[in-house]
Amino acid sequence: MRDDLTIGVVGATGVVGREVLAALYAQDVPAEQVRVFGSERSKGMEVEYGEDSLEVEQATPDAFRGVKLVLLATPAEASRTLAPAAQAAGAWVVDASSAFRGDGNVPMVLPGFNTDVLGAGFTFKGRIVCLPGAVTTAAVHVVEPLRKAFGVARAQVTALMAASSAGVRGVAELEKQTADLLSGREPEPHAFPHRVGFNLVPQVGGFMVNSPWTEEEGGWTLEAARLFSSKGDVPVIAGTAVQVPTFYGHGLTLNVQLKKAGPVEQVRAALKTSGALKVLDVPGERVYPMPMLVTSDPAVHVGRVRAFPQAPEWVTLFASVDNASRGAALNLVEAGLRLAERPA
Ligand SMILES: NC(=O)c1ccc[n+]([C@@H]2O[C@H](COP(=O)([O-])OP(=O)(O)OC[C@H]3O[C@@H](n4cnc5c(N)ncnc54)[C@H](OP(=O)(O)O)[C@@H]3O)[C@@H](O)[C@H]2O)c1
Known part of the structure; x- marks a missing residue:
């Protein structure tokens, strides 16, 4: 993985978000390359990342500056606002919610089934992809x-x-x-x-x-x-x-x-x-x-x-x-890391 890649995990205090952190840690992604976000409710809380703990930031629309990959493990209402905001900040975005599953402009990817959608050979309109449910x-x-x-x-x-x-x-x-x-x-x-x-x-x-x-x-x-x-x-x-x-x-x-x-x-x-x-x-x-x-x-x-x-x-x-893991978090991480390899 590129060492200039900063990954934002949004919904890090939730069932799926915690599994996302476990999957990133298992892939040896250094703590310095991970930022964790939640709602106002969890701002300032600490979440575990292997031996480290990371402080939860509030996911506001302008919070994603410097984040190259945003993994959204948030309810659909939150994803509807945060995905376009992260895209506008220049990040690749993978969303685990139902927010974009009916939107033909947002590719749906299931790693291990149609991962090729994420390869450099495919062009798509925005920088958001969505996942199916578990x-x-x-x-x-x-x-x-x-x-x-x-x-x-x-x-x-x-x-x-x-x-x-x-x-x-x-x-x-x-x-x-x-x-x-x-x-x-x-x-x-x-x-x-x-x-x-x-x-x-x-x-x-x-x-x-x-x-x-x-x-x-x-x-x-x-x-x-x-x-x-x-x-x-x-x-x-x-x-x-x-x-x-x-x-x-x-x-x-x-x-x-x-x-x-x-x-x-x-x-x-x-x-x-x-x-x-x-x-x-x-x-x-x-x-x-x-x-x-x-x-x-x-x-x-x-x-x-x-x-x-x-x-x-x-x-x-x-x-x-x-x-939570195969049905969402692993799909978020596998799709996200693949997307991040695409040309900017
Ligand atoms: N659970 C599953 O089996 C599963 C499987 C496939 C897909 N999904 C999808 O994955 C998403 C997350 O599910 P979950 O089960 O992990 O839910 P969850 O346990 O309720 O966690 C939701 C997370 O989203 C955060 N959040 C809520 N509103 C937010 C906002 N406005 N801004 C930023 N963060 C916000 C929460 O942070 P706070 O702590 O601050 O509230 C929490 O970290 C959902 O869209 C769900 O449909 C879930």
Whole structure:
């Protein structure tokens, strides 16, 4: 990495921001090349960076002078203001929020899938790129090797989403609800539409206007369509998002409709060709993906591969992904460091 590159991590006190700092530290980025930002609330706080601690600066629109790469791990409302401000200051910007996912002028990149979008051969209008969400990250990595080997018409997904998908507030709320319930108190929901402790809530985020789909669910379809459009073959990815009472790591059931049926062994072999996946599939020995196994693993785990003889083109699988790390922070860092290599 260039030693004149200063990286701004915005949202450094959050679930994703902390994982971004861990990933930069793991890549030996010196503390002197990292600046950390948050809202007015966290100004002056210290966040850990390996052995060092960094002081949080307030992310105002003119705070990015001298920062060459800005990694936004902020809510969409904040990203909408901060991304153009960082771009105007001359920085490359990668945004983990949903703010730009529907904007055709902002390229969407998923490292390990279409990283070439970031190479010098591509020109784009601004200096902002956006990332898909964590569920799309996992689903696209699972579908892509199947698309290459068999063709994929659609993937029906049920995503079991950890409380950390709602950030530090979500984690704190599940902790409190669990403690309250174990002490016989009925907690009030704040970060979620209903109590999530010892419950399952088939709603993650708000509903889209005049639509039975939530924004989270609609996001999967939109993001997958944008990402696969570069491959000229767009499987539909759709399904149900369920908030579950776990803290970190999402689980996904996928029912994938292949264009050309293949034996399960070939499906498993195709999954093994992907560098983004780790195949855990020895059910007789109780080996399969689980959120507790995926924490801090950069790979998406996939297993429980099976199909009905009566409908061999439908393959059922289970996957898990570290939502904060693989699902956001690693994508921010990998995309950002690649962008920073582009000519100014
Ligand atoms: N969590 C996940 O699994 C996940 C996965 C994929 C994508 N994402 C996306 O990543 C983003 C961050 O998510 P998160 O889970 O890390 O949320 P979080 O834990 O709530 O953290 C949000 C961070 O943004 C900062 N922030 C809020 N408003 C700001 C403002 N106006 N200016 C500057 N900083 C501001 C907060 O700083 P303060 O401490 O000052 O409030 C905090 O550091 C979101 O857009 C989310 O949709 C999250």
